[in-house]
Amino acid sequence: MVDNPPIKREDLSRLFIEFAGPAEECRFLDCLHSGEVDCGVKDAVKDGLVLNSRYQNYLTILEEVIERERCYR
Numbered sequence: 414m415v416d417n418p419p420i421k422r423e424d425l426s427r428l429f430i431e432f433a434g435p436a437e438e439c440r441f442l443d444c445l446h447s448g449e450v451d452c453g454v455k456d457a458v459k460d461g462l463v464l465n466s467r468y469q470n471y472l473t474i475l476e477e478v479i480e481r482e483r484c485y486r
């Protein structure tokens with residue numbers, strides 16, 4: 414296994430380039446697009462602009478990233 418440097422949760426959405434546009438509509442600058450209100454990404458998923466499967470994939474990885482951050486502390 415390759416020993417990647419741990420991704421930070423706020424860097425994760427950068428790997429999902431199609432989130433970049435919709436993310437500008439988020440109310441919060443540090444929005445993680447998971448449970449926040451007025452989230453542009455969630456709206457984009459609802460409108461079919463972002464694939465739901467990609468969004469679910471993102472949520473899964475986000476959970477892992479948060480879990481790992483907990484372990485490193």
Ligand SMILES: [Zn+2]
Binds near residue numbers: 446447453454455
């Ligand atoms: Zn968001």
